[in-house]
Amino acid sequence: MASSTPPARAAAEDPAAESGAVSGASADSPDEPDEAAAAPSRDESEHAVEQFIADRLVGEAGAVASVPRPATDDELIRAALSRRGVRTEEVDGQQVLLLGGIVVGGLRDGVTTLVGAHARRVGDNAWLTKRHLRVRDVPVPAGRMHGPDALDAACAQLAELDGPATLKPVAGHPGAGITTGLETEDQLRAAWRPALQARRRGPGANLNLLLETHHAGLDLRAFVVGDRVVSAIVRVPLHLVGDGTSTVRELLELQTDRRRGHAILAPRTPHLDDAALEAAGLRADAVPQAGEVRILAATAGLDAGGLPVDVTDELADELAEVAADAVGAMPGLGAGAADLVAPRLDSADGAVVVDVEPTASLLPHHLPAVGTGRDVAGALADMLLIRASR
Known part of the structure; x- marks a missing residue:
């Protein structure tokens, strides 16, 4: 997955860039080195998805599960809480969770109070997320942050790389405005406007873009509760x-x-x-x-x-540790998903964390297309009760 490219110079943290755009400038800092993941062979990485499909999704082994009706994250979590004797009462659109008259947490739009406000703020910003992961020595793609008018600087960065790059908004809508596998200046210029258009707007919004080394491999999402991976899926395109x-x-x-x-x-x-x-x-x-x-x-x-395929039982302990460290690197995050790109499931060699999602949906873990569903909602309910008992 990880290409054998040297890490790009690290993007610096510019106080002005942290809350808004750096017009016509690239927020670089040669003094802060990027963490680079160990690189497996490029051939292994680039063909990891095809090999996974051939091994797991051909014939009867790849039959998609029957799910007769849709569910919501709220429904899954409330059902898990109810099985544990916790009832809910609505207050101004938020569910207050009560056990024996004691408040043990809250729930709104599928997100529990295991997710703190600071974790959500960091999770909404790809550059802040990357910096928090570096503090925990979690492997991340090398990259730099650029202002919306700094296309020429981004092209110069791309020219320095010995391999493809990924462009994405620092603060964007999930999955939007991301272009992978950029190798030429023309490709980067074509991707620039869609990335700008996908940025989230509003007071204090970060309007910058992030250009980082592209890593090929399996798109792996691990859901962590506390310090334990309770479910892992490969998302197959x-x-x-x-x-x-x-x-x-x-x-x-x-x-x-x-x-x-x-x-x-x-x-x-x-x-x-x-x-x-x-x-x-x-x-x-x-x-x-x-x-x-x-x-x-x-x-x-x-x-x-995409197809979510459960791989919880196949995940190497060292990969699970990387995922748990990634979630643990986010202050105030008691549960969330770590998104990794990994060449293999049985090793962390060459794996990088590309994002942490504090508000990730439970549905692909409970109801995967292929494989066993995992009771993530139950793990969240247990953790809420553990924290309330302290």
């Missing part, structure tokens, strides 16, 4: 696997049928027209070879056709 006889269009229809019985995935099945297929280097009437894996989306989010 939209793809098709050739059988030697079916056309690309027929294989895509099979993918749609595959998701139809899963109430969360079915409405999030993208339609790819001929133009989109051509952009991926495919023709609708082409017949891929048997066993040929083709990736059709740059990201693995559910709305982009």
